Amino acid sequence: MKITVVGAGAMGGSYGALLAVAGHEVQLIDAWQAHVEAIDREGLRVDGALGEHRVRLPASTGPIAAGADMVIVFVDANNSAAAAETVARVLAPDGFAITFQNGIGNVERLQAALGKARVLGGSSMCSAASRGPGHVALTHLGRTTIGETDGAVRPRTEALAAALNGAGFETELAPDIMAVVWEKFALNCCINAIAASTGLRGGEITRLPELDAFQDRIIDEVMAVTHAKGIRLPTPDLPAKIKAHSRRKFNKPSMLQHVEAGRRTEIDALNGALLREAAALGIEVPCNEALVALLKGRELHQMRAIHEPDLDYAAWEARIARGEE
Numbered sequence: 566m567k568i569t570v571v572g573a574g575a576m577g578g579s580y581g582a583l584l585a586v587a588g589h590e591v592q593l594i595d596a597w598q599a600h601v602e603a604i605d606r607e608g609l610r611v612d613g614a615l616g617e618h619r620v621r622l623p624a625s626t627g628p629i630a631a632g633a634d635m636v637i638v639f640v641d642a643n644n645s646a647a648a649a650e651t652v653a654r655v656l657a658p659d660g661f662a663i664t665f666q667n668g669i670g671n672v673e674r675l676q677a678a679l680g681k682a683r684v685l686g687g688s689s690m691c692s693a694a695s696r697g698p699g700h701v702a703l704t705h706l707g708r709t710t711i712g713e714t715d716g717a718v719r720p721r722t723e724a725l726a727a728a729l730n731g732a733g734f735e736t737e738l739a740p741d742i743m744a745v746v747w748e749k750f751a752l753n754c755c756i757n758a759i760a761a762s763t764g765l766r767g768g769e770i771t772r773l774p775e776l777d778a779f780q781d782r783i784i785d786e787v788m789a790v791t792h793a794k795g796i797r798l799p800t801p802d803l804p805a806k807i808k809a810h811s812r813r814k815f816n817k818p819s820m821l822q823h824v825e826a827g828r829r830t831e832i833d834a835l836n837g838a839l840l841r842e843a844a845a846l847g848i849e850v851p852c853n854e855a856l857v858a859l860l861k862g863r864e865l866h867q868m869r870a871i872h873e874p875d876l877d878y879a880a881w882e883a884r885i886a887r888g889e890e
Contacts, residue, residue, distance in 0.1 A: 566728055569594060569633040569655050571648050573604075573624065575693035575819075576665070577639030578701035580734070582611040582620040587732040592633075593624040594651060596644070601626050603699025613693070613703035615733040628654045635725065638664040638675065641823075642834035645671050649678035656683070661721055663711060665689045667819070668834025669750050669842075672714060672743070685722065686742035687711045688749045691734070692816050705816060709734045712742030741797070748798045751787045753818075754836050754853070755780060755807045761820040761830060762860045767811040779852065780811065786850040790839060793846045824864055827871030832860050 566589045570581035573593035578600075585591040593609070595601055604624040611618050623629055633655050640648040645666065652662050652675065663685040664671045675684045690707030709729055713722055718738060729736040739745045756767050759780060763770070770776045784804045791798065800806050823830045836857045843850040869876055884890050 566590070566724070567632060567634045567657075568592075568728075569629070569636045571636055571638050571651050571655075572640030572644075572666075573600070573609075574639065575695045575701045576689065576691065577637065578609055578695075579611050579613075579691070579693045579703040580637060580639065580665075580689075580729075580732075581622070582609045582618060582701070583615055583703075583732040583734070584728060585620045585622050586618050587728070589728060589732075591622050592629045593622060594626070594628065594655075595624065596626055597698070598626055599698040600624075600695075603697075607699055610696075610700045611703060612700075614691075614706035615703055627651075631655050632657045632660075634660050635721075636660065636662040638662060638666060638671070640666065641829075642666050642668045642671060642831040643829055645674045645834075649675050653678055661685060663687045663725065665709075666834075667750075667753055667831050669747065669838050670834060672746065676714075681714065684714065685711055685725070686714055686746050688739075688742070688745045689734075690749070694817075694822070706733070706735065709736040710739045710742065710745045711736060712739040712745070714743060716740050739799070741799075744796055744798055747791065747796050748800060748803060750835065750838075751791060751798070751803060752807055752810065753820075754787050754839055755784050756811050757818040757820040758830075758832060758836050758856050758860045759783070760818045761824045761832075762856065762863050764821065764825075766817060766821075767814040769815070771808065771812040780808075782852040783856065784808075786843070786848075786853050787839060789848055790843050790846065790850065793848060794842065820860075824860075824867050827868045829868070830860065830864050832857055832864070836860070 568591045570577045571594045573595040581591050581593050601624045608619045608621040636652045661683045665687040672686045688710045692705035694702050726736045820830045836853050
């Protein structure tokens with residue numbers, strides 16, 4: 566299978582490299598120039614849950630060659646629109662795309678660009694981390710779920726599942742993939758932004774009484790919106806699953822990794838998206854509103870600390886005093 570991965574960071578790089586190891590023809594597209602140059606120079610190193618490999622495969626910061634049978638989208642949710650344009654250029658006329666991105670709205674955005682029939686939904690419970698240019702680590706091997714958005718099972722879906730299983734990813738087909746995507750969205754809403762705002766990991770959040778109680782309120786609001794939308798989640802008691810998952814896990818969520826690196830987070834595709842869904846339904850979600858505001862403040866502070874360390878606050882005050890802003 567000819568596969569292009571758009572967004573070859575920690576997760577996309579891990580999936581792409583291991584699919585290449587399994588014998589597929591894989592090319593990578595990623596915006597990080599140093600990462601692409603390192604892959605071109607030395608190959609992509611992937612280690613962790615499925616062993617250590619160094620894989621030689623083409624990588625670029627832009628479209629490489631058209632004619633991909635399948636495109637896997639792993640870009641940050643903030644870059645979904647640009648990714649859709651890239652996918653349209655590299656995909657074969659009879660090819661299809663699948664997104665494993667965090668949050669909601671990504672499947673719909675790809676469908677708007679490519680057509681509903683050419684887009685699958687996906688959810689990955691794996692974890693990965695970037696170790697530097699040309700080096701990614703699959704830090705946790707979780708379940709990968711894929712499915713057609715209309716619930717059908719087609720040869721392409723089965724072929725993709727076989728390819729992913731053959732690469733070592735434990736993959737299953739879902740009759741309602743959008744419910745699976747929404748469940749992961751709910752899980753991320755209830756953990757990631759709290760971790761990114763505080764610097765604490767899941768197991769630490771649940772062991773601090775004040776944050777444990779705050780997380781309960783976040784969960785209540787997420788579930789209220791979920792029920793109002795009529796979404797039937799795969800897990801009957803999702804709040805219990807979220808609390809248990811949070812308590813036993815000490816991995817660093819990608820949102821916390823982004824904050825620490827001074828990067829923009831995916832908050833608008835997670836809790837920010839929940840605010841939009843709640844507003845459309847007339848549901849109040851004050852704890853999620855507070856969490857979004859605090860995370861955006863934390864994000865801005867860290868971006869300035871890393872990228873504008875010499876910000877002159879006195880000069881800023883002077884400009885305000887002069888009425889210049």
